[in-house]
Amino acid sequence: MPELPEVETICRSLDKCVSGKTILNTEVLYQPLIKKTTPDDFTHTCKNKTIIGVKRIGKAICISLSGNYTIIVQLKMTGKFYLPENKQETTKHTRLLFTLSEEILLAFDDIRKFACVYLDTNKKISNLHYLQTLGVDPLTSDYTLEVITKALKRFSKKNIKSFLLDQHIVCGIGNIYASEILFHAKIDPKRTAGSLNQKEAKAIFKYIPKILKEAIKHKGTTFSDYRDVDGNKGNYLHKLSVYQRENQKCIDCLSEIENIKIGGRSSFFCPKCQK
DNA sequence: CCGTTCCTGGAT
DNA sequence: ATCCAGGAACGG
Numbered sequence: 001m002p003e004l005p006e007v008e009t010i011c012r013s014l015d016k017c018v019s020g021k022t023i024l025n026t027e028v029l030y031q032p033l034i035k036k037t038t039p040d041d042f043t044h045t046c047k048n049k050t051i052i053g054v055k056r057i058g059k060a061i062c063i064s065l066s067g068n069y070t071i072i073v074q075l076k077m078t079g080k081f082y083l084p085e086n087k088q089e090t091t092k093h094t095r096l097l098f099t100l101s102e103e104i105l106l107a108f109d110d111i112r113k114f115a116c117v118y119l120d121t122n123k124k125i126s127n128l129h130y131l132q133t134l135g136v137d138p139l140t141s142d143y144t145l146e147v148i149t150k151a152l153k154r155f156s157k158k159n160i161k162s163f164l165l166d167q168h169i170v171c172g173i174g175n176i177y178a179s180e181i182l183f184h185a186k187i188d189p190k191r192t193a194g195s196l197n198q199k200e201a202k203a204i205f206k207y208i209p210k211i212l213k214e215a216i217k218h219k220g221t222t223f224s225d226y227r228d229v230d231g232n233k234g235n236y237l238h239k240l241s242v243y244q245r246e247n248q249k250c251i252d253c254l255s256e257i258e259n260i261k262i263g264g265r266s267s268f269f270c271p272k273c274q275k
Numbered sequence: 276c277c278g279t280t281c282c283t284g285g286a287t
Numbered sequence: 288a289t290c291c292a293g294g295a296a297c298g299g
Contacts, residue, residue, distance in 0.1 A: 003293065076294050112282045114294065167295075175293055223293070264278065
């Protein structure tokens with residue numbers, strides 16, 4: 001579900017409401033949610049730790065704790081944080097429940113059970129494979145045209161849609177924004193990474209952070225499940241140019257938007273604007 | 276490097 | 288009843 005803009009929105013509101021609070025109690029309601037360690041160890045480690053802050057790397061949520069620990073959360077398709085008033089208000093699919101100081105409850109809901117929660121250290125080098133192998137985050141200063149140009153060359157046989165979705169190259173882009181970025185860059189999603197000329201590479205480089213930042217301004221995109229911590233939907237839905245607009249008219253040329261499968265995923269594009 | 280797979284619920 | 292879903296690890 002959530003891609004970089006949604007995760008960023010979640011982190012900002014989480015940071016506001018849980019930073020400075022202490023974790024008094026942790027209940028793991030679905031044991032397989034916790035990876036690489038036991039639920040008991042997770043619960044024990046979290047106990048009496050203070051939440052220092054919440055930030056994002058790619059689509060991963062990093063909740064840093066006192067004592068040099070970080071809770072890493074991958075929301076995957078349906079993971080969601082929310083703040084129930086009391087335990088009676090928790091949802092059917094709540095998998096994790098923190099009781100914080102000042103009587104705040106922080107709950108984590110995940111219908112499809114794909115989400116992953118890890119304990120990591122606060123060290124600069126993570127001990128998690130997912131973070132170790134993550135590509136450049138497009139909203140950091142490490143993101144440069146050279147990085148993109150080199151990656152396009154290295155993964156020249158990969159199609160550009162799968163290239164954008166590959167978290168080991170650039171992290172944070174999911175299926176919605178991949179289609180949107182390619183529309184704005186006017187590139188056909190079926191093209192290979194290696195077939196892009198310099199001008200097209202520059203367009204990809206430019207529109208990745210541009211679209212993501214624009215979506216953050218609108219607090220992300222909601223189709224069905226996605227909500228931020230306070231239960232709000234994202235408003236970027238109304239700004240989408242191609243995603244989920246199959247058979248509708250292109251906003252630029254009025255041709256019909258098509259939906260094809262690339263790498264098993266829906267890919268929306270305008271056959272006239274995107275070459 | 277591509278297809279498959281984990282899991283549940285909503286749409287058709 | 289069947290298909291589809293915004294993610295990412297895995298195996299062939």
